[in-house]
Every structure is written in C-alpha cells, then in structure tokens.
Amino acid sequence: MTTPNSQSDAAPAEGRGCLGCEGGGGSTSPPLDPVADRRAERAVASGFLVSTVGALGLGVVYWRGGQPQLEGLFLALALGGLGLGFILWSRRFMPHEPVVEARHPIASTDEEVEAFREEFDQGEMILTRRKLLVRSAGAAVIALGGALLFPIRSLGPRPGRGLKETPFEKGVYLVDAENERIRADDVNVDGVLTVFPEVTPEPDSEEPPRPALQADSPTLLIRPSGTVRPRDGRDGWTVDGLVAYSKLCTHVGCPVGLYQADEHLLLCPCHQSTFDVLDGARPVFGPATRSLPQLPIAVDDEGFVVAEGDFSGPTGSGFWDRDR
Numbered sequence: 001m002t003t004p005n006s007q008s009d010a011a012p013a014e015g016r017g018c019l020g021c022e023g024g025g026g027s028t029s030p031p032l033d034p035v036a037d038r039r040a041e042r043a044v045a046s047g048f049l050v051s052t053v054g055a056l057g058l059g060v061v062y063w064r065g066g067q068p069q070l071e072g073l074f075l076a077l078a079l080g081g082l083g084l085g086f087i088l089w090s091r092r093f094m095p096h097e098p099v100v101e102a103r104h105p106i107a108s109t110d111e112e113v114e115a116f117r118e119e120f121d122q123g124e125m126i127l128t129r130r131k132l133l134v135r136s137a138g139a140a141v142i143a144l145g146g147a148l149l150f151p152i153r154s155l156g157p158r159p160g161r162g163l164k165e166t167p168f169e170k171g172v173y174l175v176d177a178e179n180e181r182i183r184a185d186d187v188n189v190d191g192v193l194t195v196f197p198e199v200t201p202e203p204d205s206e207e208p209p210r211p212a213l214q215a216d217s218p219t220l221l222i223r224p225s226g227t228v229r230p231r232d233g234r235d236g237w238t239v240d241g242l243v244a245y246s247k248l249c250t251h252v253g254c255p256v257g258l259y260q261a262d263e264h265l266l267l268c269p270c271h272q273s274t275f276d277v278l279d280g281a282r283p284v285f286g287p288a289t290r291s292l293p294q295l296p297i298a299v300d301d302e303g304f305v306v307a308e309g310d311f312s313g314p315t316g317s318g319f320w321d322r323d324r
Contacts, residue, residue: 037092037093040088040092040093041132041133043088044085044088044089044092044093044133044136045085045132045133045136046085047081047082047083047084047085047086047088048081048082048085048133048136048137048139048140049081049136049140050077050080050081050084051077051078051079051080051081051082051085051140051143051144052078052081052136052139052140052143052144053077053081054073054074054075054076054077054078054079054080054081054144055074055078055140055143055144055146055147056143056147057070057074057077058071058074058075058078058147058150059143059146059147059150061074062147062150062151063150074147078140078143078144078147079144081140082137082140082141082144085133085136085137085140086137089133089137093133095119163216163314163319164314165310166197166214166216166217166310166311166315167197167214167217168197168217168219168295168307168309168310168311169307169309169310170307170308170309171306171307172197172198172306172307173197173198173304173305173306173307174195174196174197174198174219174221174244174297174304174305174306174307175195175196175197175198175199175211176193176194176195176196176211177194177196177210177211177212178208179198179199179208179209179210179211181198181304181305182195182221182304182305183303183304183305184239184240184242184299184303184304184305185303187221187222187223187242188223189223189224189225189241190223190224190225190261191222191223192220192221192222192223192259193220193221194218194219194220194221194247194257195218195219195220195221195244195305196211196212196214196217196218196219197211197214197217197307198211199211199214216248216315216316217315218246218247218248218255219244219245219246219247219295220244220245220246220247220256220259220266221242221243221244221297221305222242222243222244222245222259222277223240223241223242223243224241224243224261224264224277224278225261225264226264226277226278227278228243228277228278229278229279229280230280231280231294231312234280234294234296234312236296236308237294237295237296237297237308238297239297239298239299239305240299242297242305243277243294243297244294244295244296244297245266245275245277245281245292245293245294245295246292246293246294246295246311246315246316248292248315248316248317249268249270249271249273249288249292249316249317250273250283250288250289250290250291250292250293250316250317250318251268251270251271251273251286251287251288251289251317252270252271252317253316253317254268254269254270254271255268256268256273256275256292257269259277264276264277264278265277265284266281266292268286268288271286271287271288272285272286273285273286273287273288274286275288275291275292280294281294290313290318293311293312293313293314293315294311294312295307295309295310295311295312296308296309296312
C-alpha cells in the first residue's frame with residue numbers, strides 16, 4: 001500500500017533531468033562545442049603548465065640553498081595551477097547536472113539502455129580527445145611530487161660515529177679557551193678547570209684557534225682532595241691526583257659547572273643533577289641516570305696534560321643508538 005507522498009511515486013524536481021523518465025529524453029548534457037572545447041582545453045592545460053613550472057622552480061631554488069620567499073611563491077604557483085586546472089576540467093569536461101530517477105522497476109527499458117550507451121560513448125570520446133589534458137596533468141603532478149622530495153636533503157648525511165666520538169685521542173693536549181696548553185700544576189687542590197682538545201692552527205689563517213667551539217668536548221679537569229676510586233678497567237686514567245670528566249650533563253646536555261669541593265660533588269644548574277667525583281662521576285641526585293664520561297689522561301715529560309684516548313662513552317644526553 002503506497003501513499004501519494006511515497007518515494008516510488010515521487011516526481012523529478014522541476015528543472016532537473018530525469019534519466020529514463022518518460023519524456024525526459026535522458027541526459028541533459030549540452031552538445032559539444034568544438035571551439036569552446038579547444039578554448040577550455042587550452043585553459044586547463046595552461047593551469048597544469050603553470051603548476052609544472054612552479055614545481056620545477058621550487059626544486060631548483062631548494063637545491064641551490066633555499067630562499068623562503070621564492071619557495072613560497074613557487075609552491076603557490078605549483079598548487080594553485082594544479083587546483084585551477086582540475087577545477088576548470090571538472091566544470092567543462094565532467095558531467096555536473098543533477099540527475100534524478102524515480103524508483104521504477106529495476107529492469108531497464110530499451111530507451112534507458114540506449115541513453116546510457118550514448119552517454120558512455122560521449123564520455124569515452126571526451127577522454128580520448130583530452131590527451132593533452134591527461135599528459136599535462138600528469139606532468140604537473142610528477143613535477144610537484146619530485147619537488148616535495150627535495151626537503152629530504154635537509155636531513156643531511158647519516159651521523160655515523162659523529163655523536164659518539166670527540167676530537168680527543170691519544171697524545172692530544174688539553175688546552176684552555178685560548179688554546180694554551182695546561183700543565184698539571186695549573187690546577188690547585190680542590191680546583192677545577194674547563195679544558196678542551198688542542199686545535200691545530202690553520203695555515204695562513206688570521207683567526208686564532210677557538211677550541212671552545214668544539215661543542216662535544218668541554219671537559220672538567222679536577223684535583224680533588226679525596227682519593228678517586230677508579231672504575232673497573234680505568235686504572236691509570238688519573239694522574240698526579242687529576243681526574244677529567246665530560247662537562248656535559250648526561251640528562252639533557254647542560255654544562256655541569258658547579259663543583260662543591262668539600263663534598264667532591266659536581267652539580268648541574270639546569271635540573272640539579274649531582275655527580276660524585278670520587279666515584280666515577282656517578283649520579284647521586286637529580287634526573288640524570290648515567291655517570292659523566294671519563295677522559296683518560298697523562299702528563300708528558302714537560303708537565304703538560306695530554307689525553308690517553310677518547311671518553312669512556314658518548315658525551316651529553318642520550319640518543320636513539322648511544323649503546324650500539
């Protein structure tokens with residue numbers, strides 16, 4: 001039992017096409033106009049061409065070092081041209097009129113089948129005639145995709161061992177910020193000095209060496225009044241009462257610059273991590289969980305302090321493959 005308002009009796013909205021309705025005449029798509037089609041085709045292809053040029057320009061600018069204003073301009077051209085091309089394509093070459101069909105029996109009439117065949121043939125003809133559009137759209141998408149791969153270059157080279165090694169090695173002198181070598185007797189009892197690996201001056205360079213620029217290697221050279229208890233395998237890493245530890249906190253890499261001489265403790269001012277100088281710089285308070293890396297040292301025949309190798313472990317805060 002149906003009512004006058006049931007969907008099966010609904011009539012198509014006024015002004016809309018009715019696929020298969022009696023007297024509807026099938027599709028209401030306008031007939032093709034070759035001149036207008038060519039004009040629209042050139043407009044769509046122009047949009048894709050602008051997108052391609054913008055994407056190529058973006059890639060070139062980025063490859064040559066980057067310039068934010070130009071990158072923004074070329075990215076806008078690439079995306080804007082691509083969007084404009086697709087909008088014009090959809091407005092001119094894609095069916096957009098609403099089609100309403102009442103719910104009559106599912107089986108199609110001969111008129112409906114014929115109307116569908118005509119529309120399908122018309123769509124196939126449109127696609128085969130638009131090779132220029134397909135190719136220009138493909139070029140724009142490929143160029144934009146290629147340009148978006150360039151930022152991968154910003155990731156830089158693989159770090160390798162760069163995060164795990166410092167310039168310290170056997171025979172490298174310990175120096176102050178002015179690249180002056182440190183003697184063992186320069187450090188008083190319960191005194192502490194910030195030292196660095198010696199930097200060899202560049203030939204014909206007017207700039208003085210600046211060892212303090214080596215961010216991974218600042219070191220605390222300490223002469224505690226107490227007796228240092230060496231860790232296993234570190235016998236001989238201290239000399240003449242001197243011991244050396246990395247100055248970079250193992251929590252987040254802040255400089256551990258405060259030495260409490262009466263307690264033989266190093267304090268990081270950032271988050272109050274505290275390290276025991278006499279016990280391998282073991283953390284005894286605060287968020288740090290690892291000891292400060294120790295530097296093996298010796299004294300040469302002239303009394304200068306030299307490194308006997310690199311630190312016992314990577315300096316600074318933790319990272320994803322520290323122990324690998």
